[in-house]
Amino acid sequence: MRTGLRLGTPEKNASEAGHDSGDLTRDVASWAPEATSFVVTWVCFLALSGAWRASSSPIALTIYVSIVWTAPALISLRGIAGGVQTMFRMREERAKAVRLESGLLILCVPTVGREDILPALERSIESYLAILPAHVARFRIDVVIDEGSPAVEAIQWFADRSPDVRLIVVPKAYRTARSTRFKARANQYANELRVAEGESADDVWVLHMDDDTSIGVDTAVEVARFVEANPPGDESRRHLAQGVLSFPREHSCNKVMWLADSVRPGCDVSLFAVGTGRGHPHAGLHGELLLVRASVEASIGWDFGSQSTVEDAEFGLRFAHLYPGRSGWIPCRSYGASPATVVDFLRQRERWFAGLLRLSFQRHIPLRHRALIIHNVIVWSLAPLAYPGLVLLVAHAVGAGAIAPVATALLPVWATNVAFGVWLYWEGFKINVASSSTRPVWWERYAVVGLIPYFAFLECLAIARAIFGLMHSREPSFVVIAKPL
Numbered sequence: 001m002r003t004g005l006r007l008g009t010p011e012k013n014a015s016e017a018g019h020d021s022g023d024l025t026r027d028v029a030s031w032a033p034e035a036t037s038f039v040v041t042w043v044c045f046l047a048l049s050g051a052w053r054a055s056s057s058p059i060a061l062t063i064y065v066s067i068v069w070t071a072p073a074l075i076s077l078r079g080i081a082g083g084v085q086t087m088f089r090m091r092e093e094r095a096k097a098v099r100l101e102s103g104l105l106i107l108c109v110p111t112v113g114r115e116d117i118l119p120a121l122e123r124s125i126e127s128y129l130a131i132l133p134a135h136v137a138r139f140r141i142d143v144v145i146d147e148g149s150p151a152v153e154a155i156q157w158f159a160d161r162s163p164d165v166r167l168i169v170v171p172k173a174y175r176t177a178r179s180t181r182f183k184a185r186a187n188q189y190a191n192e193l194r195v196a197e198g199e200s201a202d203d204v205w206v207l208h209m210d211d212d213t214s215i216g217v218d219t220a221v222e223v224a225r226f227v228e229a230n231p232p233g234d235e236s237r238r239h240l241a242q243g244v245l246s247f248p249r250e251h252s253c254n255k256v257m258w259l260a261d262s263v264r265p266g267c268d269v270s271l272f273a274v275g276t277g278r279g280h281p282h283a284g285l286h287g288e289l290l291l292v293r294a295s296v297e298a299s300i301g302w303d304f305g306s307q308s309t310v311e312d313a314e315f316g317l318r319f320a321h322l323y324p325g326r327s328g329w330i331p332c333r334s335y336g337a338s339p340a341t342v343v344d345f346l347r348q349r350e351r352w353f354a355g356l357l358r359l360s361f362q363r364h365i366p367l368r369h370r371a372l373i374i375h376n377v378i379v380w381s382l383a384p385l386a387y388p389g390l391v392l393l394v395a396h397a398v399g400a401g402a403i404a405p406v407a408t409a410l411l412p413v414w415a416t417n418v419a420f421g422v423w424l425y426w427e428g429f430k431i432n433v434a435s436s437s438t439r440p441v442w443w444e445r446y447a448v449v450g451l452i453p454y455f456a457f458l459e460c461l462a463i464a465r466a467i468f469g470l471m472h473s474r475e476p477s478f479v480v481i482a483k484p485l
Helices: 010-017 024-030 036-047 050-054 059-070 073-090 115-134 152-160 182-196 217-229 255-260 263-268 271-276 294-300 311-322 342-359 367-386 388-397 408-434 444-450 452-471
Strands: 104-110 139-146 165-170 204-208 240-246 290-293 327-335
Touching (some): 073 408, 104 182, 115 152, 182 204, 182 294, 204 217, 217 290, 271 327, 367 452
Parallel strands (some): 104 139
């Protein structure tokens, strides 16, 4: 039977999917964040704001703009703190790579099992098989798929070619206690299976990966280091770690959407690093490149109910409640794919925001652990109203000749918000380029900054769509976008 999947040689897989680097210290330094883009933007913003100091505008417009353009200040300050923390951490001398000889590493890879997902899933699994043996003595790849999925036979053929790959088929009749659906249901089934098989132990770790997410040598090295540094029985041990999601150019078929996804690794080295890296993932987690001790995952589970579409974020809040101070951040990358179309981009962001908005109202999670997400959701809800294009239209409609804050003291705050936004895209772009096997084009780094207003418009549109859907009681859905490469 022709399946469309192939199993290459280890040498071929390592060269194509490995993102190898003989000098890991130099490799990490190549994508370590810097402050230049932030400082330049901040200074330029203030230098160009002289006209605002001398101008006047209707009081209602002044108050409106002062609120919506100042609201992201806390997010910006947290991100700056995380970025500074990451700058220093990634310039540290890297310890010698270790090979994990004890315990078991299980890669859990849920997949929707569509035909258009197969190329990305193949690339991901081949990277695991090519890279992990040199760094982890015992590992297994569990591909989790629903019974009746279109590509189940093709994936089974692939699993049969390697003893390190196991296909877990979730029965159609399977129901969790809280009727959880979507990806969380698959994760919960795999979790219960590990418990039944006696693999929910302290020396077993689960690395959650998406079906389009491959690894590199840096991923395997840092995962092995983290597991080695947090053995069973150590009272100060950490139970969870997360790294950086990167998006190589060759994994993305849409150049503009690839540039738009520069913001995601930028957030990982700042906003996520400051929370998860300090042991408190109150901003949530990613569902990929998520390393969790199996015994801890078993104690939390993934049975979050039928309305959950951001199971990774809810897992992070529950972890923060049960295991405060026990998470870490690792300086490594996963290698995923950006949305193929603008529609996919909007659907992806819409699902994320709608899910986080629902999560912020989950009262079974203590308020102190939801507080940050509630704050972030409020700020993001204001984003469509803060979009500069809309503000300019409002100013024109009321006949305002200029836009000014209620006090000039707010201008440095606005400068900080704008500079942090530019920094996110600039540094994230640098990470994506460093993760790509193709050479960068000189104009791309300037294009990513020039297109920020367009990217911001798309993000705001997705938020508006999510709010509209929730206001009309739209049933939550879990959209899995196409990943053709």
